[in-house]
Amino acid sequence: xxxxxVRKPVDTFKFILRKVxxxxxxxxxxxxxxxxxxxxxxxxxxxxxxxxxxxxPNFANYAKALSHRYFGHYMVNSVGTALFAAxxxxxxxILAAFAFTHLRFKGKNFFLGALVLTLFVPQEAILxxxxxxxxxxxxxxxxxxxxxxxxxSAAQMLLLMxxxxxxxxxxxxxxxxDGATDLRYIANVLIPMTGPVVLTMxxxxxxxxxxxxxxxxxxxxRPQSRxxxxxxxxxxxxxxxxxxxxxxxxxxxxxxxxxxxxxxxxRIETALIRS
Amino acid sequence: xxxxxxxxxxxxxxxxxxxxxxxxxxxxxxxIRTVTIWHCAQGANAGVFSVLTESFNSTVGKxxxxxxxxxxxxxxxxxxxxxxxxxxxxxxxxxxxMDATAATDMDHSDYIVTVDQLGIDTKYILPxxxxxxxSDKGLLALPFNASALLYYYNKTLYDSLGVSAPTTLDxxxxxxxxxxxxxxTAFVGVPATYELSTFxxxxxxxxxxxxxxxxxxxxxxxxxFGKEGTYAAFLEKWKELYDTxxxxxxxxxxxxxxxxxRCAAMLASxxxxxxxxHAVDGAFEVGVARVPIVNDQATGGTxxxxxxxxxxTDNDAVRTVLEYLISPESQIIWAQTTGYVPVNxxxxxxxxYKAFLRENPLYKVAYEALLDSNPGLANVWVxxxxxxYYSFQSNVAAVLEGKDIDTAVAEMEAIVQNAxxxxxxxxx
Numbered sequence: 001x002x003x004x005x006v007r008k009p010v011d012t013f014k015f016i017l018r019k020v021x022x023x024x025x026x027x028x029x030x031x032x033x034x035x036x037x038x039x040x041x042x043x044x045x046x047x048x049x050x051x052x053x054x055x056x057p058n059f060a061n062y063a064k065a066l067s068h069r070y071f072g073h074y075m076v077n078s079v080g081t082a083l084f085a086a087x088x089x090x091x092x093x094i095l096a097a098f099a100f101t102h103l104r105f106k107g108k109n110f111f112l113g114a115l116v117l118t119l120f121v122p123q124e125a126i127l128x129x130x131x132x133x134x135x136x137x138x139x140x141x142x143x144x145x146x147x148x149x150x151x152x153s154a155a156q157m158l159l160l161m162x163x164x165x166x167x168x169x170x171x172x173x174x175x176x177x178d179g180a181t182d183l184r185y186i187a188n189v190l191i192p193m194t195g196p197v198v199l200t201m202x203x204x205x206x207x208x209x210x211x212x213x214x215x216x217x218x219x220x221x222r223p224q225s226r227x228x229x230x231x232x233x234x235x236x237x238x239x240x241x242x243x244x245x246x247x248x249x250x251x252x253x254x255x256x257x258x259x260x261x262x263x264x265x266x267r268i269e270t271a272l273i274r275s
Numbered sequence: 276x277x278x279x280x281x282x283x284x285x286x287x288x289x290x291x292x293x294x295x296x297x298x299x300x301x302x303x304x305x306x307i308r309t310v311t312i313w314h315c316a317q318g319a320n321a322g323v324f325s326v327l328t329e330s331f332n333s334t335v336g337k338x339x340x341x342x343x344x345x346x347x348x349x350x351x352x353x354x355x356x357x358x359x360x361x362x363x364x365x366x367x368x369x370x371x372x373m374d375a376t377a378a379t380d381m382d383h384s385d386y387i388v389t390v391d392q393l394g395i396d397t398k399y400i401l402p403x404x405x406x407x408x409x410s411d412k413g414l415l416a417l418p419f420n421a422s423a424l425l426y427y428y429n430k431t432l433y434d435s436l437g438v439s440a441p442t443t444l445d446x447x448x449x450x451x452x453x454x455x456x457x458x459x460t461a462f463v464g465v466p467a468t469y470e471l472s473t474f475x476x477x478x479x480x481x482x483x484x485x486x487x488x489x490x491x492x493x494x495x496x497x498x499x500f501g502k503e504g505t506y507a508a509f510l511e512k513w514k515e516l517y518d519t520x521x522x523x524x525x526x527x528x529x530x531x532x533x534x535x536x537r538c539a540a541m542l543a544s545x546x547x548x549x550x551x552x553h554a555v556d557g558a559f560e561v562g563v564a565r566v567p568i569v570n571d572q573a574t575g576g577t578x579x580x581x582x583x584x585x586x587x588t589d590n591d592a593v594r595t596v597l598e599y600l601i602s603p604e605s606q607i608i609w610a611q612t613t614g615y616v617p618v619n620x621x622x623x624x625x626x627x628y629k630a631f632l633r634e635n636p637l638y639k640v641a642y643e644a645l646l647d648s649n650p651g652l653a654n655v656w657v658x659x660x661x662x663x664y665y666s667f668q669s670n671v672a673a674v675l676e677g678k679d680i681d682t683a684v685a686e687m688e689a690i691v692q693n694a695x696x697x698x699x700x701x702x703x
Contacts, residue, residue: 044554132363218357218360233317234317242318
């Protein structure tokens with residue numbers, strides 16, 4: 001008798017079902033990306049019939065998208081502001097969540113309540129006032145101006161407070177007895193133990209900032225300061241029904257993220273497994 | 276720990292430095308006056324607008340020491356949002372290109388400089404263009420990118436089926452049946468405020484959606500399209516068209532459906548003409564015609580649409596720029612490349628433009644439609660115009676899906692009346 005495990009028919013069926021479901025779900029996630037890439041190589045007439053791949057790849061769409069003289073600026077600004085917002089917001093939210101979960105100070109509940117109240121204020125309601133503040137500070141056409149309204153999120157702070165509370169106070173007390181400062185405890189204990197939450201928050205901030213349209217449009221006037229979401233609208237490919245060029249522009253925008261994801265895949269997986 | 280701190284400090288330093296590098300607004304050279312224009316021209320239209328402004332900068336501007344700094348500020352609605360935000364901050368542009376949806380806000384603003392205040396001669400500007408931006412305050416904005424709603428159709432298909440562009444909604448229903456039987460969807464798109472201002476405005480020779488001449492003679496106080504039965508008259512015919520079964524009620528991607536040949540007709544602005552011809556790329560011959568009328572009494576014609584230049588600074592440089600942009604030469608360049616209608620009537624006296632129209636007869640359909648229209652026709656100025664736009668579209672779509680017409684009309688009346696009342700309570 002061999003040492004191999006023999007699967008029961010029911011287990012085999014479950015195994016196959018699981019794999020089939022995984023393949024279907026993976027296909028649902030990957031298909032839009034594949035179609036975006038594929039249709040970025042379509043000729044205009046290729047869109048008139050239903051098919052997945054172009055008969056002959058048409059790279060003119062990429063030439064058209066890249067020919068815009070500020071396309072590079074749009075990309076740099078979008079990636080830069082997304083990273084900027086993710087880093088600064090993470091620092092702010094981590095410190096706030098730490099303070100509210102680990103420290104005692106006067107007016108703690110008042111400040112927490114005030115910050116949570118910001119959840120109920122729609123961004124649109126304070127759009128004009130935010131603009132006036134940013135304009136008064138001379139931050140029009142700056143990255144700081146673009147990310148200024150994204151540097152704090154009460155929702156993320158609450159999420160992180162939940163994660164920090166789950167760890168309990170014991171590790172903090174032990175670290176303090178060992179002479180660790182608060183910052184050292186945050187960096188060496190708290191963040192590693194809540195890695196997936198912090199990572200998810202950072203990615204979420206990056207995506208939200210990268211995708212925002214109205215605020216970056218409002219606080220920038222120079223084409224060199226514009227972000228990709230504004231830039232793509234400006235290219236007018238949608239208005240011109242030039243879907244191929246639009247898909248090429250979107251592919252160019254998406255590829256850097258896919259590369260980053262591929263490079264950081266191992267790290268993200270490890271962080272998730274550790275949790 | 277030291278390593279972590281160093282990385283955090285390094286990252287923050289990098290992003291702060293980058294932020295500083297990208298900081299800074301437009302700097303003016305000494306002695307040169309800069310006229311800033313916020314515009315909403317996209318794609319090919321943005322290219323032509325850029326040609327016009329660069330041409331100004333290298334000719335008239337060079338002589339007069341004026342530079343146009345043209346800035347894309349998103350779609351017309353986004354430009355309005357930006358103008359409203361910038362008001363009172365010192366960041367307002369000198370000129371902003373917006374459409375009729377901005378008119379109510381601008382009419383009630385205290386920072387707009389009317390064309391009358393600027394003292395620009397408008398005797399050669401299309402009368403319907405003047406009328407479309409005139410309020411009790413005077414001429415609010417200078418028509419620049421004027422257009423008209425057109426019926427676009429697949430002429431190759433229509434010719435092969437022996438049908439021609441319909442002139443009434445009854446004819447449109449009959450044409451839809453013929454086209455649909457050939458296996459092609461007859462019509463695509465769901466009308467919204469833009470289309471309805473013509474469908475309703477043309478009825479009974481001249482009709483308005485709201486009182487005070489569609490809001491031009493003062494803020495509207497009452498909805499008219501319900502009690503005058505004009506909206507219901509349109510909905511009845513439109514539902515009949517939908518019931519042919521050859522109508523695709525898409526609200527986005529409409530142009531793509533038409534240019535791909537999947538749908539044989541749609542309604543769109545004349546400003547899309549060049550773009551559509553380019554997108555069809557010879558796959559079939561594009562035809563354009565005047566918008567089919569709701570019934571025999573709907574003789575008012577077509578409402579002028581498009582945009583205009585709203586001004587916020589009163590000086591010679593701004594005046595010079597505006598006069599350049601509405602000059603026959605500029606308007607011809609703008610119209611030939613886009614499909615907009617030249618707002619300066621002297622453009623039509625140009626032998627070059629006459630020759631262009633002879634070779635490209637599609638480009639004169641909108642102009643002729645506007646000339647034949649009742650000069651009293653006016654686009655609708657209502658508060659919350661963008662929100663109402665989508666409400667109308669949803670309302671029409673709901674009727675197509677079976678909602679009772681009387682109920683739909685009453686609901687739409689309530690939405691528009693609520694917007695009017697809210698605006699009055701806040702601003703008047």
